[in-house]
Amino acid sequence: MDHSAVLADAFGRIQDEVHATxxxxxDDALTYRVDEGANSIAWLVWHLTRVQDDHVAxxxxxxxxxxxxxxxxxxxxxxxxxxxxxxQSPTDVALIAASADLLLGYHDAVHARxxxxxxxxxxxxxxxxVDESFDPPVSRGxxxxxxxxxxxxxxxxxxxxxGVYERR
Numbered sequence: 001m002d003h004s005a006v007l008a009d010a011f012g013r014i015q016d017e018v019h020a021t022x023x024x025x026x027d028d029a030l031t032y033r034v035d036e037g038a039n040s041i042a043w044l045v046w047h048l049t050r051v052q053d054d055h056v057a058x059x060x061x062x063x064x065x066x067x068x069x070x071x072x073x074x075x076x077x078x079x080x081x082x083x084x085x086x087x088q089s090p091t092d093v094a095l096i097a098a099s100a101d102l103l104l105g106y107h108d109a110v111h112a113r114x115x116x117x118x119x120x121x122x123x124x125x126x127x128x129x130v131d132e133s134f135d136p137p138v139s140r141g142x143x144x145x146x147x148x149x150x151x152x153x154x155x156x157x158x159x160x161x162x163g164v165y166e167r168r
Contacts, residue, residue, distance in 0.1 A: 003126060004118045010148050011052075011118070015111045017155040018045055021162055022100040031097050032165045036090060041158045041165075043096040045103045046075070047085035048154040053110045054084045055147045059130050059140045060117045071106045 001009075022030075022045065030042040039047075050066065057064040066072050072081050075098055085092075126141030138146075 003123050004121060007118050007144060007148075008115050011111060011114050011151075014048070014052075014148070014151045014155055015107065017152075017159065018048075018107050019104065021045070021155060021159045022104055025100055025162065027099065029162065029165045030100060030103075031094070032161065033093070034161060034164055038090075039093050039157065039161070040096065041161050042098050042103060043085065043088075043093045044154045044158040044161070045107065046096050046098060047088075048151040048158075049103070049107045049110050050084040051086075051150055052114060052147050054082075055143055056110075056114045056117060059143050062113075062117075065106070065109045065113050069109055071109065074102060075106070 021041065025041070031040045033040050053064045053066050062068075067081060077083070078095060079092070121140070126139060126144075128140050129137045130140050130143055131138040
């Protein structure tokens with residue numbers, strides 16, 4: 001298996017888990033929070049998708065799906081267009097009240113763009129420095145693995161919140 005296939009498989013597992021976590025959930029489950037300071041399923045899925053969209057577009061040198069395909073308008077959130085959720089307050093988290101269909105549509109569009117991009121990169125492309133603001137500087141490969149790590153953590157958190165919601 002080559003580098004692109006490995007990365008595409010990893011991002012595909014995130015997509016599978018997003019679908020499994022959102023499947024059959026009632027609307028009130030999407031905004032359920034374990035406590036007032038916790039993240040909801042809707043926020044977690046929106047955020048992990050925004051991070052993937054932002055960071056993959058960044059290394060690809062393309063516009064984000066969020067703006068290029070009008071997802072920012074469909075969500076209609078009261079945040080700046082470039083917001084990805086990092087450091088948001090519990091009050092901000094409560095403002096994400098998207099439907100499962102909207103979250104899945106956006107996630108699937110970002111996933112499709114991610115997989116298409118991965119098919120275009122060479123093994124050598126993974127070593128290219130894409131962010132010199134860190135020490136050590138961040139390569140394309142490290143950035144992609146960072147996105148995978150962040151997304152896997154957040155979809156695991158969303159699955160956990162679903163379990164808590166279903167057992168309450």
